[in-house]
Amino acid sequence: MAIPKAQDLAAWAATRTRKHLETDRIGRLSGFGFTKHADGYVYRPSTLEEAREVFEIARSLKRQVVLRGAGRSYGDANIGSECIVLDNARMNQILDWNPVTGVIEAECGVTIEDLWRHVLEDGWWPPVVSGTMYPTLGGVLAMNIHGKNNYCSGTFGEHVLELEALTPSGQILILTAKDEAFWAVISSAGLLAMITRVKIQMKKVHSGDLRVLPLAPANWDEQFAIFEQFEGIADYMVSWIDCFGSEKGAGRGAFHAAWYLDEPSEHPRTLEQSHQDLPDTIMGFWPKSMVWRLLKKFNNRLGMEFINWSKYASGRILGNGKPHPQSLVGFSFLLDYVPNWRNAYLPYGFIQYQSFVPKEHAKRVFAQQIKMQQAAGLESYLAVLKRHRPDKFLFSHAVDGYSLALDFKITKNNWPKLQQLCHQMNDLVLQAGGRFYFAKDSTLRPADVRAYLGEEALATFSRFKAQFDPDNLLTSELARRVKLV
């Protein structure tokens, strides 16, 4: 074989970039829970045109594309083995803000944190926020996130006035609630189009604080009674459940309701960022960046049983029924209190299992789920109960009922048993007419997805897929696992 001359090598190098992807772009990515990994070629476009080029590269090299925001989906919705990973992090400009109407226009890589920092001092707040402030708008809308006010404010998608989306075939869609595709692109887990720009109506607030009422329900009956009591009254409701509680103590936990506040001042200081910023230390001296290391020591069955019990017991004694002010950020972004808390689950990571059950069956199903965990010796270390309302988005997860989110630690050997437990819990949820949430999922089977989404929704999805993504470029490990693409 002839050895190429120097000038031929340069030509070869140019050819090389056209025939395959640059190796330097490959990286090993995981979902937020560290449990699933995939190697993909990462592209971070900064403009719509660059994003369009990425789809072109994918098409010419016959690669599939996975859309990724901040990587906060717990399982495998934001990774794709051997795919091009289209990361929206650099499309992060706030394009327009009207402090009179509260309408903001932003690119897809803008995070919830960017949003609240931009609007709060003008007396506005994102209408719906997740438990962490780091997701990007692209991810937020792909999954159509909910917050602790889902029962009264709906999902994030319900506050979108207009969105721009780029289809893999290069078409730019401008969608509003009048368009059928609006209800499909939002919630479709990034499988129909890349949301590139969005116009959102913010929520007017008159204080940077909320009035928070903590209560300590002793069992499932008290939990649900409290939710029903505050449903038409509170602006936010959330409850933590101790999954180690059994018999009379089953369902015990810590409930919080919260209300927006009015302040007499036109420019209350509580709206300033300095009032909202989470402290760097705990108790004034312990650097929060180190806390996950301490948490890791307790992150086992015995340690977590003790922590859960302590939290419940202290809630019964301290502040039970006594309202107090708390900053919007402090109340909303509980998950951001301890930086890198997920590292406490290393080396094997964790999954979050969240199911949504109609209100008539929620108590029975969730009580049964926790009994099943206890029987298997696989109690969730962190469980959160929330109230929801249904919505009409294509891949909606919400129901007129409740959800229970459960964090499960993965160990060297427990995955088969945990997976089996989740499948059993899935069956229970489906029998009760419940639903699931792709942002949290790691264990759904194709039949589970068909059962909860229904044939009609899947047919609509297929129709839009054929229209917007005829080459089937958009995918993810989740989509492959549950056979959505």
Next chain:
Amino acid sequence: MAPYKHAIVIGASSGIGAEITRQLASSGCRVAAVARRIDRLEQLAEEHKGNVLPVEHDVRNYYAVPELFQQITQRLNGLDLVVYAAGVMPEVGLHEYCFEKDRAMVEVNFLAAIAWMNEAASRFENTKHGTIVAIGSVAGDRGRAGQPVYNATKAGLTTYMEALRNRLGSYGVRVVTVKPGPTQTEMTEKLHLKGAMAPSTAASLILAKSQSSGEHYLKPTHAVAFAIIRAIPSWLFQKLKI
């Protein structure tokens, strides 16, 4: 054996490479079997339906490697392990200095290994996981009168792998050089080696050794014997004719 899920074996049509392919495929791993002799690869694929992907390739076609490498990883849907098992050792007379034979050995045993291992190293450095295995040889431990260039290529390969190991160790990538002793393969059949190891035995030992970075002999006796041989001064080694 390690639960590898996606592997590439270069030089998979016979000998140790074919056995490694068989054992990986039997364990449920998807293996891209790379070699010139496609008929043999197809036979392997037939033996392990669905788990062996036959890839026809002459390792001296270096400039095809980057594209081929990506095509393979895409078809495998991932990559955990790359094994370079291709090698040639033509008969060389004691007074023979044939450049064509020497060049073939340099190209197949060393240069092509670099072409493949560079791709693997670049990928694994970025993904921060993976295992690279090269089949070296005890023949690379010393320069012998009988096979000057074969010895040199294996020594070069060992040094190259050591350098890769030093580059990639901090990225969580395993870089493994195995040095089988005498093994019954097509390459060695004319040598009528006594006490040679079966390729299947060598393959299972190599896969076991692939669990830890470093240079490995396959038998403890080899480790001892070759430690002694390496320690013999050059002037004495010349007289011993071993």
